[in-house]
Amino acid sequence: MSPTNSPFPITALAGQSRKPDQHALEILRELIAFDTVSRHSNLQMIDFIQDYLYQRNINARITYDDEHRKANLFATVGQGKRPGIILSGHTDVVPVDGQAWSSDPFVLSERDGRFYGRGACDMKAFIAIALAKVDAILESDSQTPFHLAFSYDEEVGCLGVHRLLADLAQRQLHVLGCIVGEPTNMQMKTGHKGKRAFRCQVTGRSAHSSTPHVAVNAIEYGSELLAFLRAQSRELEQGPHDARFDVPYTTMTTTMFNAGIATNTIPAASEFVFEYRYLPVQDPAPIDRRIRDFIDTVLLPEMREKAEESAIQLQPCIDYPPLETPTGAEIRKIVAAHAAPGEQSKVGFGTEAGIFGKHGIDSVVCGPGDINHAHRPDEFVTAEQLVLCEDFIDSLISDMAARKS
Structure with a gap:
């Protein structure tokens, strides 16, 4: 879709010369439209992502809950032989019951450089941008693949990711590390409680x-x-x-x-x-x-x-479990070189990064948006944060492609 036909006439922000990628916004619009509140199924969203990847000749592995109402998705993008980087996000969102929204929470809307919708901040924006960058990963011909890991039931206790990780353990997949894209204003966080x-x-x-x-x-x-x-x-x-x-x-x-x-x-x-x-x-x-x-x-x-x-x-x-990323972890060094500047700190809210860590996968937290804008009515992510996330993943792709040995 061309910018002139876009349903998002983005208001330019002071000091910001670039607008978010229209392809990423279209994916985000689709993801927001899926009502993946934790008490509901997430299968429609998983089917959408699986079909999106299949159109690019990428096969996804699906792991279900006991009732087959919910599922995780894991897919490898790229044919590189080196250990890859996981881009991780959860598909479920918190309820909107009793919240006074200014617009439909399941329709992405833009006002003054902010994109509103349930999950826009936590954390469908990260998933949308990761999907939008799949073509760039494939074109990079990098020896380092990127893995997409999208889970269910994170908001009710980080439940689904355990089955995803159990499946990875059976396959003995070797990875360099994991980036969990929870909202941190694109700053790297190396610990949580x-x-x-x-x-x-x-x-x-x-x-x-x-x-x-x-x-x-x-x-x-x-x-x-x-x-x-x-x-x-x-x-x-x-x-x-x-x-x-x-x-x-x-x-x-x-x-x-x-x-x-x-x-x-x-x-x-x-x-x-x-x-x-x-x-x-x-x-x-x-x-x-x-x-x-x-x-x-x-x-x-x-x-x-x-x-x-x-x-x-x-x-x-x-x-x-808590997260404490080892100081010498390679994923920590890589993300530090590309994340938004800021004092390296930790977050009080929980993520799936600690669970990845317990399974031997060094992990950090870094994603678009501010956690203070999540879970509330009129949840939003700014255009500026979307651009920062796009640049972050672009620079990761370039960095990995440049590593020849």
């Missing part, structure tokens, strides 16, 4: 509120555990620090709570969700043990004095 989240279910004994002596109040015992977690959070603030994070210590917080059926009924059940995000240098196992010890030695004995059926169950719901 790990995360563990738990759903806690407290079971007590119900009674009329006028007879609390015969009840085991699930709200009150749940609250005692929450108070303990708050005390643990304060201790963690005094623990190991890493100044390269915006929040330089391990955090712990409660995010959901549900209990009670009536004002005159002591509840027999309560449920809440809590999480902690821990530094790469910190072992999460002792944190888990302190919580479980408090439940087993303090709360449960007292609860079961009145009601033997009392219970407190912790169900893990999210668990992904």
Whole structure:
């Protein structure tokens, strides 16, 4: 499509001489139109990408979830024999429920040099640009191939990428490293925190509120555990620090709570969700043990004095590792030479890069957009960030093609 016929009459930004590539914008428009909220299937988007690659004689490997409702895609672009570079992104997005959008979240729209749509920032822009650069990779005739790795269910705990990596392990594919294109304003990030989240279910004994002596109040015992977690959070603030994070210590917080059926009924059940995000240098196992010890030695004995059926169950719901890219990693050196300038730092939000790292694939995070513009109503990525990402991948392609040995 020519610029004159483009549905995106891009407003020029002050100081920016170039506009985003129209081909990349057309792909981004297609990707935004797929409603890949995590509770829905992503297969239409995967089919679109698979067909796009097939038209270029590139076969993609697909790994499905148990229900075949969702899938990962992995494809190798180029015939080079050297270890390749993975360009990684997730296809799912967070919901738009209850958010006040100024335009349809599943229709890419442009206003004043900003491109709006659910996933525009997190992280369909990176995927769109990677796909738009496939032809350039093929034309470069590089000895270093590029691999495209697009996963499902990242937003609900980095679930899908495990199957993709298990498939790669069986194939014994050798790679130089991985670039996860989460929004970092195109600056390289070499670390992020790990995360563990738990759903806690407290079971007590119900009674009329006028007879609390015969009840085991699930709200009150749940609250005692929450108070303990708050005390643990304060201790963690005094623990190991890493100044390269915006929040330089391990955090712990409660995010959901549900209990009670009536004002005159002591509840027999309560449920809440809590999480902690821990530094790469910190072992999460002792944190888990302190919580479980408090439940087993303090709360449960007292609860079961009145009601033997009392219970407190912790169900893990999210668990992904931290990222700490080795200083001497080749992918770190390569990306540092092409990423946007800025102080090398780490991010507090989680990515799939830590999981790649746990599988022996050195990884960094570098992608277009600002994480503060993601997940919110009117999510957007700027034209400037799109151009920076295009230049970044172009320079990577040129760099790899120039390496003859």
